[in-house]
Amino acid sequence: MRSIVLERTAVSPILIALLLVGASLSCARPAIQSPPPPSEFSRPVIVFVHGAWAGGWHYTKVEPLLEDAGFRVFRPTMTGLGERLHLAREDVGLSTHIDDIVNVLEFEDLDDVVLIGHSYGGMVISGVANRVPHRIRKLIYMDALVPESGESVMDLSGGAIETMAEAGAGGAEPWQLVPLWVKPGKLPPVDVPQSMLTFTEPIILDNPEAEAIPAAFILTVEEGKETDSFDSFADRARARHWQVVTMEGGHNPQWFQPEALVEVLLGVVGEGQAPTGLQVTPSQS
Numbered sequence: 509m510r511s512i513v514l515e516r517t518a519v520s521p522i523l524i525a526l527l528l529v530g531a532s533l534s535c536a537r538p539a540i541q542s543p544p545p546p547s548e549f550s551r552p553v554i555v556f557v558h559g560a561w562a563g564g565w566h567y568t569k570v571e572p573l574l575e576d577a578g579f580r581v582f583r584p585t586m587t588g589l590g591e592r593l594h595l596a597r598e599d600v601g602l603s604t605h606i607d608d609i610v611n612v613l614e615f616e617d618l619d620d621v622v623l624i625g626h627s628y629g630g631m632v633i634s635g636v637a638n639r640v641p642h643r644i645r646k647l648i649y650m651d652a653l654v655p656e657s658g659e660s661v662m663d664l665s666g667g668a669i670e671t672m673a674e675a676g677a678g679g680a681e682p683w684q685l686v687p688l689w690v691k692p693g694k695l696p697p698v699d700v701p702q703s704m705l706t707f708t709e710p711i712i713l714d715n716p717e718a719e720a721i722p723a724a725f726i727l728t729v730e731e732g733k734e735t736d737s738f739d740s741f742a743d744r745a746r747a748r749h750w751q752v753v754t755m756e757g758g759h760n761p762q763w764f765q766p767e768a769l770v771e772v773l774l775g776v777v778g779e780g781q782a783p784t785g786l787q788v789t790p791s792q793s
Contacts, residue, residue, distance in 0.1 A: 555613070685707060
């Protein structure tokens with residue numbers, strides 16, 4: 509027994525030496541830097557708010573282009589639309605959709621946000637800015653509605669909604685508006701019927717802090733045309749001294765002209781140069 513003890517005590521210094529060598533090697537390894545948390549990214553977060561009858565899928569072509577440019581991108585889908593079609597209800601209104609986007613910003617803890625609303629999405633981002641202005645760096649209205657407090661989509665459409673959509677068409681519920689291009693039986697991703705209440709509910713804008721958020725308007729005008737159905741909202745933007753950019757193209761550049769749209773967005777956000785040939789009205793203080 510005594511000899512065994514002596515053998516163990518003779519080996520132990522060697523083990524200690526090996527452990528010390530291993531420890532010194534581990535200390536010599538360069539430390540692995542963890543990626544910075546989202547709040548430490550230098551570029552703003554971009555959040556797209558889609559238009560009526562649409563969904564976040566409308567921005568699948570734009571998202572990777574902006575991510576390649578170094579941006580974090582969110583493209584949520586609002587209740588009752590897109591992949592959330594199964595949540596469609598008669599009581600889903602404009603305020604529901606505003607809640608949808610506010611919750612994205614709050615639960616993802618997003619600050620320094622560039623909030624981009626397309627078409628009907630202009631109503632939504634106006635309501636979001638009214639609720640959480642401290643989270644928003646800039647508002648961009650992309651061929652979008654620019655409301656005053658107390659107005660609804662129906663108020664602003666000038667009868668256009670009634671000519672392009674019908675309640676309950678194609679087997680939809682009577683409380684759903686269905687645009688002419690939405691036909692039953694098409695496979696996703698597709699535009700879908702939308703609750704009537706989202707078009708009739710007036711917006712309430714009563715937070716003066718929201719008025720201080722910098723904003724811009726992108727007006728798309730088709731080739732060969734001089735006017736667009738969203739001209740009146742570009743005029744509202746100019747009256748508010750926002751930057752207004754006119755881009756040649758149709759109403760859905762995110763789908764048909766993703767590269768051109770990203771180039772315009774980089775200029776408006778301030779992370780690039782506006783493309784040549786664009787008509788730009790600079791913002792005024």
